[in-house]
Amino acid sequence: MTIDLIVPGIRHADSGNFFLMAGPCVIEGEDIAMQIAERVVSITDRLKIPYIYKGSFRKANRSRADSFSGIGDEKALNILRKIGDTFGIPTVTDIHESHEAAIAAEFVDVLQIPAFLCRQTELLVAAAKTGKGVNVKKGQFLSAGAMRFALDKVVDSGNSKVMLTDRGNSFGYQDLIVDFRGIPEMRSFGVPVVMDCTHSLQQPNQVSGVTGGKPALIETIAKAAIAVGADGLFIETHPDPANAKSDGANMLHLDVLESLLRKLIRLREAVC
Structure with missing residues (x-):
């Protein structure tokens, strides 16, 4: 699929390029969310x-109770709707x-x-029954083959609009x-497969309670994923990762996104 x-209705679907899921880890506020959207839309x-456009309306799985989790569900979801409508x-x-x-x-497409x-x-x-697209991220504790059962749960509920993401x-x-x-193995299930290039570089469970990361290797992960046939890439990006309110340690700086994508397009042309 x-x-x-x-x-x-996704734009440029017939371009032959990989697709991109990108944005901040969590919706921090309307201004920064719209700024990121405008920049990435222009590039793509x-x-x-x-x-x-990717943005969590709330982060429920933070390491510490005092970590930022969101600006309020309704407010964040309305920002996501505004982004979709505006751009x-x-x-x-x-x-x-x-x-x-x-x-x-009611607010998003996937x-x-x-x-x-x-x-x-x-x-x-429950996700399947909404009729929306469903992106299931592979558990850190699962093999690629085991994701067939997660896929089946969605499809057997009457929704074939599924993609799987490795992280x-x-x-x-x-x-x-x-x-x-795992990428070609999950692609054999007949659904698009995405590589999460930022969360796969997390260093979780730090004694400080703040997750670390290796953002310098984002390009390496992305190149390898394209080389083995990934259909899409997932990249969390921010204009100031050091001050992002969630997952800044493994985010890509927004200023370098376009140069990375240009390299990946050339790579895809070479391997396809």
Whole structure:
């Protein structure tokens, strides 16, 4: 299944490029969210890359209770709707509980299942029943092959608009590693496969309670993913990662996004 069947109306779907899911980790406020959207839309239109704006309306899985989790659900969801309407682009956000599926579906085009929750049957079924696109992130604790069962839960609930996203596997207590064999394996299920180039470089479970990361390797992960056939890339980006309110340690600086995407387009042309 191609991305335009999962996200109807997505621009540049026939360009032959990979698609991009990108934006801030969490909606921090309207001004910064709109600024990021405007920049990325300009870049992806110029490069003819199909684009889905990503922003969590709330972060439910923070390490510490005092970590920033959001500006309020309704306020953040309305910002996501405004971004979609203003720029004419689809949007994606995470859901964490079954009842959130129908709520978020009123505001966005794609519902994302966080990696830690990819086995939660009720959550997957609730997302499926909205009729929206569903992006299921592969658990850090699962093999690529095991994601077939998460996929089946959505499809068997009457929704074939599914994509799967790899974000690495736990490697010890405080690191992740990407097994790139998983991309072609999950693609064999007949759905688009995305590589999460930023979360796969997290260093979780730090003693400080603040997740670390290796953003210098984002380009490496992205290049390898394109080389093995990834259909899309997931990149969290921000104009000031050091001061982002969530996951700044593994974000891509917005200023370098275009140069990276240009390299990846050339790579895709070479390997396809």
